Amino acid sequence: MRKLILGVIGPSMVVSFLLAIVCIIDPGETLAMDQHSWNNQEKAILRSLWLGSLDPLPVDPSNKYSDNPKAAALGRKFFFEDHFSGNMKVSCATCHREDYFFTDNLPLSHGMDTTPRRSMPLIGVAYNSWFFWDGRTDSLWAQALGPIENKLEHGISRTMSAYIISKYYSKEYEELFGSLPDFMEDAFPHHARPALDDPDALKAWVLMTPEQRGEVNKVYVNMGKSIAAFVRTIIPQPAPFDRYVEQILAGETITSRMALTDDEVAGLRLFIGKAKCTNCHNGPMFTNSDFHNLGLPQRGKGGPDMGRAAAITEVLRSEFNCLSKYSDAHPNDCLELRFIDTSDKKYVGAFKTPTLRSVTERPPYMHAGQFATLREVLEFYRSQADNPELGHKGLTDKELDQLEAFLHTLSSPVSSLQAEVK
Amino acid sequence: MLEGIFDKIKREEVMKKILLIVGVLFFLLAGCAAKEEETTGWYENFKKQQQMQEMEAGQMQEMAAEQGHMEAGQMQEMAAEHSHGEAGQMQEMAAEHGHGEVKVTKHFDESLTKLTDNNLYSLELVVPDKYLKMGVNTVEIIVHHATGGDVPQAELTVTPWMPSMGHGVMQKPVITERGGGLYSVDNVVLSMTGHWQLQVKVAKDDKEDAAVFDFPEVKAMGHQHAMMHAPPPEDLDFSTMKMTANEAFHVTYQSIGGQIRINRIHSWELTIKDAAGEPVNDATVTVVGDMPEHGHGLPTEPEVSTMGVGGFYRIDGMKFTMPGWWVVTISIMINGVHDSVSFNLNIL
Numbered sequence: 006m007r008k009l010i011l012g013v014i015g016p017s018m019v020v021s022f023l024l025a026i027v028c029i030i031d032p033g034e035t036l037a038m039d040q041h042s043w044n045n046q047e048k049a050i051l052r053s054l055w056l057g058s059l060d061p062l063p064v065d066p067s068n069k070y071s072d073n074p075k076a077a078a079l080g081r082k083f084f085f086e087d088h089f090s091g092n093m094k095v096s097c098a099t100c101h102r103e104d105y106f107f108t109d110n111l112p113l114s115h116g117m118d119t120t121p122r123r124s125m126p127l128i129g130v131a132y133n134s135w136f137f138w139d140g141r142t143d144s145l146w147a148q149a150l151g152p153i154e155n156k157l158e159h160g161i162s163r164t165m166s167a168y169i170i171s172k173y174y175s176k177e178y179e180e181l182f183g184s185l186p187d188f189m190e191d192a193f194p195h196h197a198r199p200a201l202d203d204p205d206a207l208k209a210w211v212l213m214t215p216e217q218r219g220e221v222n223k224v225y226v227n228m229g230k231s232i233a234a235f236v237r238t239i240i241p242q243p244a245p246f247d248r249y250v251e252q253i254l255a256g257e258t259i260t261s262r263m264a265l266t267d268d269e270v271a272g273l274r275l276f277i278g279k280a281k282c283t284n285c286h287n288g289p290m291f292t293n294s295d296f297h298n299l300g301l302p303q304r305g306k307g308g309p310d311m312g313r314a315a316a317i318t319e320v321l322r323s324e325f326n327c328l329s330k331y332s333d334a335h336p337n338d339c340l341e342l343r344f345i346d347t348s349d350k351k352y353v354g355a356f357k358t359p360t361l362r363s364v365t366e367r368p369p370y371m372h373a374g375q376f377a378t379l380r381e382v383l384e385f386y387r388s389q390a391d392n393p394e395l396g397h398k399g400l401t402d403k404e405l406d407q408l409e410a411f412l413h414t415l416s417s418p419v420s421s422l423q424a425e426v427k
Numbered sequence: 428m429l430e431g432i433f434d435k436i437k438r439e440e441v442m443k444k445i446l447l448i449v450g451v452l453f454f455l456l457a458g459c460a461a462k463e464e465e466t467t468g469w470y471e472n473f474k475k476q477q478q479m480q481e482m483e484a485g486q487m488q489e490m491a492a493e494q495g496h497m498e499a500g501q502m503q504e505m506a507a508e509h510s511h512g513e514a515g516q517m518q519e520m521a522a523e524h525g526h527g528e529v530k531v532t533k534h535f536d537e538s539l540t541k542l543t544d545n546n547l548y549s550l551e552l553v554v555p556d557k558y559l560k561m562g563v564n565t566v567e568i569i570v571h572h573a574t575g576g577d578v579p580q581a582e583l584t585v586t587p588w589m590p591s592m593g594h595g596v597m598q599k600p601v602i603t604e605r606g607g608g609l610y611s612v613d614n615v616v617l618s619m620t621g622h623w624q625l626q627v628k629v630a631k632d633d634k635e636d637a638a639v640f641d642f643p644e645v646k647a648m649g650h651q652h653a654m655m656h657a658p659p660p661e662d663l664d665f666s667t668m669k670m671t672a673n674e675a676f677h678v679t680y681q682s683i684g685g686q687i688r689i690n691r692i693h694s695w696e697l698t699i700k701d702a703a704g705e706p707v708n709d710a711t712v713t714v715v716g717d718m719p720e721h722g723h724g725l726p727t728e729p730e731v732s733t734m735g736v737g738g739f740y741r742i743d744g745m746k747f748t749m750p751g752w753w754v755v756t757i758s759i760m761i762n763g764v765h766d767s768v769s770f771n772l773n774i775l
Contacts, residue, residue, distance in 0.1 A: 049775060050750075053689075134690075284721075284749050293690050295726050295748040340692045344727035344744030351723060 040270050041263060043253060050277045055250040056243050059289040062131055066334035067144045067327045070181065070230045071237060079177045080235030083228060088169050089153060091117050091160030097152070097232065100124035106367045106419055107239055112374025113304070116158035121310060123374040128362050128419055129290045131237040134341045138356045138372045140296060141316035143342050144332070145236055146229035147325040153228075154198050162198040162206055163225035164188075170224055182227045186220045193217060199324070222324075226331040235421075241290075241362040244417035246273070265414055272411025275404055281395075282408075291361035291415070298354040300389055304373035312372075313352035317345065363416045365409075379409055531571040538569075541627075543636035546573050548581075548629050550638050559623065559645050562717045562724060563756055563769065564615040570608050570629055577608025581631040585612050588624045598758050598767040601672040614672055614769060616715065616756065617645050659720070659752040663771045671766035676701060676759050678768045682745075689774055690748055692727065697740040699759060706738030710761035714742055717754045747774045 043051060052058055062072070070076035083089070087096040100114040101107040107127035114124040122138055130136070136148035152158035153166055170178055171188040179185055186192075197209035210218065249264040257263065265273065276282045285293050296313035303309055320342070325331055327339035336343075346352075356372040370376045376385065383405045389395045400408075531549050533540060539552045551569040559566075568585070570578040585600045598616035605611055617623055625640040668679040679698040687693065699707040710733070716725035729744035747753055753774055758767040 053775065284751070287750055288690055293748040295690075340744065341727075344692060344729060344746070346724075346726050346728055348724075 040267055041253065041257075041260065047277065048253065050283065051250045051253060051273075053287065054246075054277075054283070054289060054291065055254075056241065056247040056289050057251065059129075059132075059240075062237055062240075065131070065144055065146075065233070065237075066338035067332035068146050068230045068233055069333040070227075071145075071234050073181070073234055075177075075181055076231045077234040077238055079174065079181065080231035080233065082174070082177075083232050084235055086169075086173075088173065089159055089161060089166055095159050097149070100158075101127050103421070106363045107421075108367050110368065112369050112377075114158075116152065116155075117160035118157045120155075120157045122372050123369070125357075126359055126363075126367060127236055127239050128360055129240050130360075131233075131240075132288075132290050133292075133294045133357070135294065135296075135316075135320070135357065137316070139312045139316035140357055141319045142323060142325070143320055143327050143339070144325075145233035146226070147323065148229075149232035149236065150225060150229040150325060153225075154200060156202060162196045164193050164197045164209075164221050165195050166228055167221050167224040168193070168195060170228060178224075178227070181231075182224075185224065188224075193221065197221075222331065226325065229325070239419055239421045242417045242420050244362070244415050245269075246411075246414040247417075249273075249414070266410070268407050268410040269414050270411075271404075272407035272409070273414075275400070275408050276411055280400060280404070280408060285358040286361050292358040294357065296352050296355035296357055298352075298356075299371075299386075299395065300354075300392055301371055301373070301375050301385075304375055309354070310373070311353055313355040313357075314349040317347055317349050317352065321345065321347075361412065361415055363419070365413045366416050379412060380405070383408055531573075531575050534569055539640060541638040541640060542573060543629060543638045545636045547634055547636040548578060548638075549573050550627055550629070550640075552625070552627075552640050559615070559617060559625075559642050562617065562715065563719075563754060564617065566612045566615055566625070567605075568610045568612060568627060570610065578629070578631060579604065579606060579608050581610075581629050583610050583612075584626075584628040584630075585615065586626040586628075587615055587617055588626050589621065590624055591622055598756065599673055599765060614756070614767060616758070616767070621645060659771075663752070663773075665771050665773060667770065669768045669770065671759065671768040673766045674702060675764050675766035676707060676768070677704070678757055678759070680742075680755075680757070680770060683741075687745075687747065687772070687774060689750060690746070692744060692746045695742040695745055697731075697742060697757065699738045699740065706736070707759070707761060708735055708738060709733050710740075710759045712740055712760075713758045714745075715756045715758070716745070716747070717756070718749060718751065719754055720752055721749065747772070750774050 065071040084097045084101075087094050087099070089096065095116045099116060100109045100111075101124060102109050108124045112123060114120045114122070125138060131145055134140075134143070136142045136145060137151065142148045142151065150163075154162055167185075168188045171185045175185055193213065194209040196203075196206045197213060198206045199210050200207055213221075245264045249270075252262070252264060263270075276286075285295070285297060287293055298312065320326055323329065327334050327342045328336055332339070364370075365379060368377055368379070370379065370382045376382045383400075386395050387400050387405065531540075531551075533551055535551065535553050537553075539554070540549055541552070542549045549571045551571065553567040553569070555565060555567070566585075568583065570581050570583070572578055583602045585602060586595055587600070588595050596616050598614055600615045601613045603611050603613070615625070621644070623642045623645045625642070626637065627640065628635065628637045667681065668677075670677055677700040681696045681698075683694045683696055697712065699710060699712070701707050712731045712733070714729050714731055716729075718724070725746060726748045727744045727746040729742050731740055731742050733740050745755075751774060753772040754769050755772060756767055756769045758765070
């Protein structure tokens with residue numbers, strides 16, 4: 006037994022001695038550097054979150070105009086055009102404010118009236134597979150058309166949109182999409198749309214000839230495709246977090262030069278580790294673009310919000326989906342729609358994971374603005390210990406502080422296309 | 428300061444050695460006990476190990492010191508006495524029990540018990556996640572004699588069954604005996620929600636008996652359900668080439684386009700060969716993805732198509748939206764032969 010103990014003490018003496026030497030030579034600096042040292046697996050995760058890993062804008066096979074600069078310039082005008090509304094005051098930019106990271110500061114957005122959900126942040130939205138909080142469209146152009154005919158948002162119709170385009174944008178439109186039918190000559194009703202919530206508009210729509218409906222739809226779809234071409238260009242610029250990852254990948258060792266503070270780095274470590282945030286907030290846009298029910302309190306008018314569960318059939322039967330005649334895609338390219346998970350029970354009350362880029366700059370939070378501050382969000386996550394999707398339990402107050410500090414490092418200006426056409 | 432580090436490291440090293448000694452002694456002890464009496468087996472070891480772990484470090488040291496003085500022989504005697512006592516008690520207890528009702532000592536608090544139809548055995552079913560879910564499940568069964576005592580080396584058959592539909596599943600559960608009457612049952616695949624039964628048959632020494640466990644409401648463990656986490660086993664096998672559970676087929680998968688990337692719809696190429704190495708074409712192949720730590724499946728519904736030659740198949744529509752441990756189960760059915768294989772994946 007004595008031999009054994011001596012055998013143990015021997016090597017441990019050597020170890021302690023070495024430790025002591027290290028401490029004498031390099032007081033402080035080593036400890037501080039420890040915080041910035043990441044193993045290979047962690048570095049791989051950091052790289053995966055880094056903006057430098059962001060792929061080029063994904064091709065939208067259903068929109069052949071998506072990378073056309075002229076379409077984007079026209080789409081930008083449409084985006085800010087408040088004629089496309091029942092009271093001539095609402096544009097896309099009303100709820101997607103350019104000065105507020107293309108969302109707004111309201112718990113529930115307000116167009117013509119108050120909507121049941123919050124406005125979705127548009128930063129890097131083109132990288133999503135599904136659009137809206139519940140993913141009820143499978144392309145950005147189909148998404149852009151939804152609010153126009155929604156009574157609570159723009160509150161107009163596709164015939165009215167075609168009329169406005171032919172009145173104010175005919176030249177730019179025709180340059181891109183060919184000649185417009187003569188909408189000016191009262192040949193078309195001003196308020197006609199295939200909607201069950203407006204019998205008059207529906208009747209007017211049904212009474213139009215199939216050719217007329219086709220012509221209106223064509224203009225309406227091109228309007229959506231132009232808006233999508235613009236919204237695609239809304240992408241984040243590098244944030245302090247991205248600069249930090251660059252430093253780590255480049256092997257920077259001088260602590261004082263690091264782009265993040267100790268607390269921020271501690272938060273980052275939690276984010277990719279113990280707090281399991283990367284379960285859903287992964288990739289350079291910090292989202293998996295999938296749908297999850299977090300057990301959030303219900304908010305807004307009407308019955309319970311079914312979220313994704315109700316959107317599955319909606320997107321499958323949508324007149325503007327990837328497989329529709331208005332899509333430019335070959336059916337084989339409509340992968341998301343073809344392989345859509347139709348098990349709706351799984352998605353009751355599930356909403357899309359939003360991006361965390363610039364998240365601290367644009368409260369309130371969650372799909373119906375349930376929380377005014379990020380701290381409330383983090384507290385809520387911690388409280389949901391039983392939800393296997395979250396699993397953030399056991400976080401201390403200090404750790405929540407650190408996570409919050411880290412989230413601040415994701416803030417960066419948004420670059421978006423400037424209008425090229427006068 | 429320096430002294431402090433010294434002491435700490437010394438203490439830790441000594442503790443490690445002591446733990447090692449205790450471990451070795453314990454192992455010997457357990458081994459002897461197992462030889463003496465089969466019924467103690469794994470469960471006693473398991474319990475003791477747990478108790479040991481729960482002990483405070485201080486206590487541990489004291490104990491180790493005490494044990495150090497003991498002779499190995501003494502300890503063996505003690506262990507033997509202990510296990511005899513235990514077995515005797517169990518038998519006594521069992522003798523008191525009448526027929527029809529299960530009254531053997533349960534090894535797990537939250538397990539379900541059932542007496543087999545001819546009162547030969549009483550079965551204890553442990554569902555690790557507390558309830559079965561749609562998808563891939565793993566359960567454990569402890570076979571007791573109806574009169575008490577565990578039953579090792581029995582032949583178990585477990586069949587998931589949907590009484591209202593009159594069908595089971597293609598996937599066959601995989602049974603592994605763990606010793607001392609414990610059997611783990613992997614790959615219990617429930618293909619839909621609703622009323623399920625697990626039919627368990629036990630055969631040993633020409634005596635066969637069966638029992639049915641009923642699960643009136645198996646749910647889709649969707650996003651809204653709270654459920655237990657299943658942390659990945661440490662020795663997870665990530666190989667892309669495997670035999671099916673009943674060794675009927677040899678399956679290889681490969682992601683087309685290289686490494687699987689998170690959040691991307693992609694395709695897999697499967698190669699299926701029979702046990703003799705001949706390619707298997709035109710089998711009915713299904714794919715189920717599951718994330719055991721979260722209890723939900725793939726965010727897509729993949730499609731499998733056969734290439735018609737070389738045992739090649741293509742799976743389109745694979746997508747993983749969470750990093751971590753995924754299990755993809757491939758089921759193969761051809762000419763009345765059903766078999767399946769589960770691949771583990773670590774998505775980054």
